[in-house]
Amino acid sequence: MPNDIIFSAKNVSKIFGMGKKAKVAVDDVSFEIKDGEIVTIVGGSGCGKSVLAKIMLGLYPPTTGEFLYCGKKITNLKAHWNEVQFVFQDPFSCFNQFFTIRSQLEDSLNILKNKPSRAEVKARVDAGLLAVNVKPSDIEDKYAFELSGGQMQRMLLARIFALRPRVLIADEPTSMVDACVRANILDYLMKLKQELHMTVVFVTHDIGLANYVSDRIFIMHEGKLVNVGTPAEVLDNTTEPHTLKLLDDIPEVHNAEWIKHS
């Protein structure tokens, strides 16, 4: 059944600029992501992982190659976003400072094909907030600048719980928050997967996170997928140099050789 495959990419490349200044961001990648899978794209800064995420969202059309969502090309963005939703790194830049968070969460439901009634919108936003352990009365009349970074990241997740998309693309959802909040956010993301049977694509530079959440890991380097497989396949006893470098750079407590202490 083609519907089992959420995303399929065949020799997809994305090139910015022309001629001498051309910059290849995504270089000839091919992969498939199945329904219900959690896939993590890991790589250092500038390796093209965010560009790949934006291709999945339909924000960039690939320069060459074929990128399909459920067997079809992405043409109608609004229809695409009905099913594929996203969480970005910086929650503050995702909300308008001049409107209450509540009104923006309610507005975001307008994208749905079958527009819910006013009462249903309210009920779904309430349910979304409760799913991330926020009392709806606590954020009534609150603006973005009144909440902390961790709380704002939870607001973005509340939006996902309210929208209930089929696929979630999370671009570095935990890189701006500290370790405690990160554990908290991950709890909710796993809950999303369990309750809504969502397909999740994580984009991160944190191999520790990938190790914990993913069914499959894609290691990316300079636009290419250099190592693909389950966490055990990719991380244990790997000989792939870029993966080794990433693993070696993590300041693990057990890695005594991490840096020479003078």
Added chain:
Amino acid sequence: MSEKIFEVDHLSLHYLTRFGEKVHAVTDVSFSMKQGEILGIAGESGCGKSTLVSGLMGMCIPPLYPTSGDVRVSGESLMNRSESDIRSNVLAQKISMIPQGAFNALNPVRKIKDIAADVIAAHQKQGSPSSAKEIYQRLCERFDLFGMDTQRVLNSYPIQLTAGERQRSVIGISTLLNPRMVIADEPTSALDVSTQKEVIKMIFDLLEKGIFSTMIFITHELPLLYHVADNIAIMYAGEFVEMGTAEQVVKDPRHPYTQALMGAMLSSESSQRSRKPVAIEGAPPSLNQTIVGCRFAERCTRACPDCKKNTQSIRMVGDRLVRCDYAK
């Protein structure tokens, strides 16, 4: 030999809000540092790490006010001095700070060399290189030392550099006047692991070359601190709750908060794959009122009724300091 170059005595700081409320961001912090020591401070967002940094530099700019206590660099007190006095006599020469967001710290419309020249002009009075040419020469020497692409970096605008180059330029500029001590406030938390390692390597390189010797390193990543610091202090709701050597604090934490913090960490090792990172439930107490009892009691899994009544004082447990009456 083991001269104490930095001493902090029962330092408390508060913010005054526009409603006249006092927010006690830092309470009763005491420690001292020897020449050559690296102290790591860790804690979650909002626990007062960055406020403490302002206090340690003597930069108590309203709405931040010192409540009590003293900070001394080589015996010289930094408390209750004017901002301009601190700026021209202490900062960059005795204490220098490496800020968190390198991009925000650099003026976007000036080249790196001009920003650096400004720092020299603002902080150095005696023996300052007079001409722009001399300043530029000195900059080149210093940046060459870091093994950077000196000419290109110095003549670039911040936006033309990568995140790692920006952070390394900031470190270069901060340590230009050979400060005795450096306070690094989350210098790597916005970077990916490879760039982070590069930046840490550079800091160690500077230590080895004797540009500075004493450092306070602030972060929320305990595993990173384990590799960087000699001693670690854990901060919670404005207080130090545990202080000991890196080995002690990371491998054998005693305070329930430190233990919870370690439990929230993720690891890339196969043995840790199925271990769930445990978030600490609840939120830290609001600091605008007096808190009775242990500040962590509300979130502590091992709290007993006494914890909410008795204010915990920091005491020796084995050979480290812990602020918990029940820690063994």
